Amino acid sequence: MSAVNDLIELSTIPSQSTARCMNPECLEMCTFDPNVAGQKPLFCSAKCRVAFGAKRRKLVRQLEALDEVQRTTSMTQKEARRVAKVQSYLRWLLERYPSDRA
Numbered sequence: 883m884s885a886v887n888d889l890i891e892l893s894t895i896p897s898q899s900t901a902r903c904m905n906p907e908c909l910e911m912c913t914f915d916p917n918v919a920g921q922k923p924l925f926c927s928a929k930c931r932v933a934f935g936a937k938r939r940k941l942v943r944q945l946e947a948l949d950e951v952q953r954t955t956s957m958t959q960k961e962a963r964r965v966a967k968v969q970s971y972l973r974w975l976l977e978r979y980p981s982d983r984a
């Protein structure tokens with residue numbers, strides 16, 4: 883048996899598999915069907931795809947705005963700590979939007 887056949891044997895694709903919709907605010911499932919051609923669904927609906935993209939762009943914009951404020955504004959220590967906490971929170975949220983897929 884060839885190495886390719888060994889690998890194929892080890893990574894058998896089920897006839898159908900499901901995973902959660904990529905929108906972190908959605909609990910719906912998406913189905914991976916290896917027999918259906920084209921792009922595999924990451925979102926349960928166009929509505930979720932659009933919501934994912936909009937939320938991700940909003941988080942990125944907010945982080946960029948805070949980075950700009952941090953670079954260009956003189957802040958008290960208390961303000962700087964508050965900005966750092968908000969940046970940390972936004973980065974934590976952004977982890978749930980791993981790439982610009984929408």
Ligand SMILES: [Zn+2]
Nearest residue numbers: 903908926930
């Ligand atoms: Zn969804």
